[in-house]
Amino acid sequence: MPHYNLAFLGFGNVGKALAELLLRKAADIETQRGVTFSVTGIATGSRGIALDPDGIDLTKALEFVKSGQSIDKLNRQSSAVNSLDFIQNCGAEVLFETIPVNYASGQPAIDYIRAALELGMHVTTANKGPVVHGYQELTALAKSKGRKFYFESAVMDGAPVFGLFRETLPAANLNALRGVLNSTTNLLLTRMEAGESFTDAVAYAQSIGIAETDPSGDVDGWDAAIKVCALVSVMMGVPLKPHDVDRTGIGAITVDDVAQAKAEGKRWKLVCEAVRDGDQVRARVAPQKVGVESPLYGVMGTTSIVEFESDVLGKLSLIEADPGPHTTAYGLLADFLNAVA
């Protein structure tokens, strides 16, 4: 039975959820996939680094981090002083990358992913940045090494949006996509439809950990635009950068606008669209009023949807409800299992 050493670069909410998922699903992974694993490295942002070629006790690592302690005491190897040292010394065949990333450059994640691929690891990331800014280079590098660079959790959490296209739609050419891809703005619009002010809705979204302290990345449509770029770059084969997207956020949508749409039997949604146009792709993120005939209408709260139009099927839509760190974690797990399958 093949055994894989795994390493975590980043151990925030998603990393911790992945550790819990690996503990919970270890028996299923062995029974259903014929795979066993050890975690030989964990690099946290502020709780230290642990390396152990014999396998780190994940339960203990979770306990330490959750109680605010360093995981250094789980370290059984000469210390790694930075992330590149960690990658060099982690002894893993698969790297889970979940560190904070600059969306304008995809760094420093791209450098770390490149280093891990060069060392012959499979890499899976939950970050959009390396997909938007590094997809072609990193995929080519992975291929040259006989490894995989996967990123299921970069868009729509753990819903298998990239997997759907890569694994189940062979020889399909994607002509267009449309969706609601930003959970925060959809939650805000849902709350505003229930009568809440924009400010209160933002405060609520922040209180449950969905919106950032500065919500402009979501509200202004940047997060949605980056997700469109990731989907288009991978599925339509056209590298697209966030500034290429015709982008309008939801800042100008008022509670009155939402109420008026409701009176018409419609709803405002921050709609992401991309359409192939010759060798180019035209992409747009903008609020649109949609009616009940649209599959986007019923997508409420943090639920998201993407609808694909290809040259082989009509419209095919994927909807993910109830996302969270545990579903993002599952996308990373699915990538690992698909990479080594």
Added chain:
Amino acid sequence: MPHYNLAFLGFGNVGKALAELLLRKAADIETQRGVTFSVTGIATGSRGIALDPDGIDLTKALEFVKSGQSIDKLNRQSSAVNSLDFIQNCGAEVLFETIPVNYASGQPAIDYIRAALELGMHVTTANKGPVVHGYQELTALAKSKGRKFYFESAVMDGAPVFGLFRETLPAANLNALRGVLNSTTNLLLTRMEAGESFTDAVAYAQSIGIAETDPSGDVDGWDAAIKVCALVSVMMGVPLKPHDVDRTGIGAITVDDVAQAKAEGKRWKLVCEAVRDGDQVRARVAPQKVGVESPLYGVMGTTSIVEFESDVLGKLSLIEADPGPHTTAYGLLADFLNAVA
């Protein structure tokens, strides 16, 4: 570049659509998947049989069949007198099975699929019958031969419902599913909401080739029940037969019921449900009134939806709009390409 010989057992609407799709996508299949193919056998229901180890001219075969001529004149080999002879002599590595099937037994398709697998072919079927009545046996046989038994088009036409589960949700355990899986009844209910009588709606569905001359298989919920059995048998690992499904059709739903639901902001849908209950699965097909908060509400006409609940993701739904023989054909093509990948 690997080259595959393909054979068609059945050349009705789906078989012809597959032939057209293969012609249209041959270049993409070669470029994107690195695969070439010939069709070395076609067995029609009433237009003869053609075998040619050098490859049958698909364009001519389509012309002949569409103009009511036999394809026997394309036959370059000693004649096959029946389907088992055909399978024996077709020289194919992949068999596309699309013949009429008895849903109570899955026959004669199961016997033909078994014969093809025994001969070392991959087999893909568009029929539900062999999945419901032969999944475990045929999958085990295929595995023992190092081949695949796939059936993407058996449920939701070519939408990758089985592929989604098999390829993109590794180590997931399905706890429940819910959906609208029968196009005919959904079209009837949609027409009735627009004011048409049940009888006129059936006549319309028959006129566009969606409903059969005797529509009871759809109207009474049998088709939906068989599809639930196929999904449950494959994805929940519990063999389920149509009589195990608690089944109520839409026969008792009147135009008045539909209008009343509409007045309440709701819609009647023939809802398919299956829920894991210990080692068993409870399955039901019955009309239900659903509101706009349900992803089933917006599923109109011949569109279908399935929603999965697993132990790793929340609710994940797949919607297929605009189905037809060409999308069913794509499911067969996807199976072929995934089987040989």
